[in-house]
Amino acid sequence: MTISAAPGTADVPPQFGVLMRRHRLRIGLTQRELADLSTISVRAIRDLEQGRATRPRTDTVRLISDGLRLGPKARADLESAAHQGRRSAALHERFVTEPPTPPLATHLLFGRDAEAQVLTDELASGAERLVCLVGLSGVGKTRLALEVAARLHREAGLPVLWHALPGAAGEYRSDPCGEEFADLVHALVNHLLATADTDPAPFLELVGDRPAVLMVDGAGDRLQTDRVTRLLHACPQLRVLVTSGRPSDVPGERVFLLNPLTTPDDADGSAATSTQDVARTPAVQLFLSQVRRSQPEFVLDAHTAHAVADICRRLDGLPLALRAAADWLVVYDVETLRECLASDPGALLDHLTDAREGARLRACLERGLRGLAPGRHDLLDAVCAGNGEFGLEDVMALTGRTLPECARLVRDLLLRGVVRPLHRPGRSRFQVLQLVRAVWRDGVPPAAASAAAGVPEELPLGATAPVFDGLPRSSAR
Known part of the structure; x- marks a missing residue:
């Protein structure tokens, strides 16, 4: 199956057979005539032109070039196409017989078995083809992705193509088995993020309709929607997992929020916990x-x-x-x-x-707080002034917004990892992370305000409601 590059990408270098046929037709030769001139069989010429043969030997390329009477530049182009065909075929064979493996983690994994199993099941079955693993910097997204990658390779036998962007956590050792695919993956990721004018066609041709997993560590929210959509269409059995500080908002994306690890429940360090x-x-x-x-x-x-x-x-x-x-x-x-x-x-x-x-905790936490819209700044100011705990009714009383609007606001804070849910009986409650509160109180220079997609512009916060633990007392209590 031949897969073309996505529209707008660089031209794909012609395959050997396509280039050979172009030269043959240019000088008006039939396949039989070229066979006579080159001493190559008609069947071999037909197989090369139709893509059934992709690895012509060096002497075959020389004889065909002689038969076509090619000049030095055209001969060099044909030899280059033949070399690319041989390299591509070798990669395809390697990809199938010895699927690329994910990197090896340098840290043990604790308390993430449930999350790892859910993601492994979803990606192995193909139930989800684009997963965005989100959470605060330092919460362990890279380590969980490594575990999922290892399970997909070990249990489902899937090839895993891993790419880490600059600034991603270096929680692994590179595996030399995957180095030969690195250039193809790097070109594809640059294409998906529009960070460089690279050609994704070699990656698309490599994967084709085979099952495989692409993992991009540290993608942020820079994925180009149209390019990701074309990738998933061109490679119908490819699964993609990206780690990010926030969702990419690509249609069909499955957002998986990673919360911090579970800590002991007793809040005051008393002997209640053994x-x-x-x-x-x-x-x-x-x-x-x-x-x-x-x-x-x-x-x-x-x-x-x-x-x-x-x-x-x-x-x-x-x-x-x-x-x-x-x-x-x-x-x-x-x-x-x-x-x-x-x-x-x-x-x-x-x-x-x-x-x-290679990361300072303060810088990691500040990255999770930058870019919040002004209304979220005000909300954090209010809850951080108290004990950091709040419910949806508190947000409604504070903002004067409807329940669905407040739920979207809190969801945005959750997906950035700034707050975490408290799993207690009764109404939903949330807690601002203590380290986030410490950094917030010290002051975080906000980026240019930009409202999150789908969340209306924030209304001014009320200043007259009575305060309870840093939050207005809600009549819904």
Whole structure:
């Protein structure tokens, strides 16, 4: 099956057979006449022109060039087309017999089995063909994508073509098995993001109608809708997963929100939660795994459990923050680290830096807050002034908006990872992440205001309603 490049892309270099036929017709030869002149069989010439043969030998190319009486430039073009055909055929064979593998993760995965299984099932079955994995920077999107990629390759036998954009978290080691496909994938991603004038045709020809997975780490919201749509149409069994700070808004996109890891439930560090319960919490498991890299003798016991639990809660279960904080236990003891987070988490962010990630936590958090529309700024101001917890009724009282409008507003904050849902009986409640509150109080220079798609322009916030924990008291309570 021949797949043409999407409209508007660079011209595709002619395949050998197409170029050969063009030269033959230009000088008025039949296939029989060319066969006589070149001493190549009529059947071989027919197979080459119709694309049934794509890897002509070097001597075959020379004989055909002689029969067509080609000049130096035309001969070089025909030889180049033959080389491309041989390389393309070799890649196709490799793609089928030894499917490319995803990179290897450098960190263990904790508490994400349910999310990984859902995404694996959806992509393996083809029920979803475009998945956008969204969440706050540092929440572990890259690590989850690596797990899904590994399962798709291991369990479903799917080729996985991985591409990381500049600035994406380097949580993996490159696999040399995929290097030969890197140029094709890089050209395709540049085409999808419109960041360079590249030709996607070689990628489209490689994948064709075969099952495969394309994973783009750090795509942001820059995917070009029309180009993604054409890609999925040209490759009907291709699945695409991208990690991003927010949805791409491409039609048919399945948005998967990744929340921080679960932390111990007790809010005040009391003895209500046992050491065993603390140890089973995903955020604590990740924290301890990092601590034991530098302190193998560290033990979670009755003396350290509540401090560790409080640290994990104050770091919101964000994997990047947990790993960075755990590294500082070579300097601090666990109680001192807990006290630092309790007194001024914003100040501690400035030196909680994980050099392997190459990212400062404050910068990661600020990226999740920039670009919020003015109405969301006002809402964060209100909830961060209290304990950071709120419900839809609070947003309605604060903004004077209808329930559906407030739900869209909160959904936007959720998808940016700024707030997280609280899974409790009764009405829906949400919590601004504690680290987000610390950064917000310190001040985040807002980007140019732009309302999210589908959300009406924000109305001025009311200033007369009575305040309850930093929010107006709602009559709906």
